[in-house]
Amino acid sequence: MTDTTTRDALIAAARDAASRAYAPYSGFHVGAALLLKNGDIVTGANVENASYGLTLCAETAAVAKIANEGWIGELTAVAIIGGRPDGAVLTGSDPVHPCGRCRQILNEAAERSRADIMVHCASGDGHAVKSYRLSELLPASFGPKDLGLIG
Ligand code: THU
Numbered sequence: 401m402t403d404t405t406t407r408d409a410l411i412a413a414a415r416d417a418a419s420r421a422y423a424p425y426s427g428f429h430v431g432a433a434l435l436l437k438n439g440d441i442v443t444g445a446n447v448e449n450a451s452y453g454l455t456l457c458a459e460t461a462a463v464a465k466i467a468n469e470g471w472i473g474e475l476t477a478v479a480i481i482g483g484r485p486d487g488a489v490l491t492g493s494d495p496v497h498p499c500g501r502c503r504q505i506l507n508e509a510a511e512r513s514r515a516d517i518m519v520h521c522a523s524g525d526g527h528a529v530k531s532y533r534l535s536e537l538l539p540a541s542f543g544p545k546d547l548g549l550i551g
Pocket of ligand 1: 423426428429430446455456458459498502
């Protein structure tokens with residue numbers, strides 16, 4: 401379980417990442433922050449494309465970063481925040497949950513990390529946070545264990 405201080409630091413990192421979203425089409429800025437076992441935080445933000453379906457979600461961008469660094473087996477928790485910016489302020493009162501594809505992408509890193517990771521979902525205004533285990537968000541998952549990669 402991520403403690404409250406750690407959770408809040410993760411959400412703050414996700415909020416900072418959201419300020420670097422490239423989202424000119426939806427105007428919806430999402431930030432994700434991944435907590436590694438050594439305490440490091442790695443972030444990502446959504447990257448949209450004129451060919452809308454090619455958009456990369458924040459969580460996917462962040463998992464790609466840790467995979468490329470060789471840290472896919474080091475994940476312990478994630479925070480996600482999303483909303484529409486009003487100047488420098490992110491708005492929105494409902495927690496943003498990871499999309500279905502991102503749940504699967506997160507599951508790859510979680511299984512490799514041998515951890516049922518915590519997923520903290522925050523609203524843009526920061527007032528609402530819901531926390532889950534990934535297994536709640538993606539029950540009966542398919543992953544590396546099914547292909548014999550996890551002992
Ligand atoms: N988005 C994410 O970055 N993560 C999610 O889990 C849900 C959706 C982004 C994709 C798109 O740029 C914008 O939010 C609106 O769908």
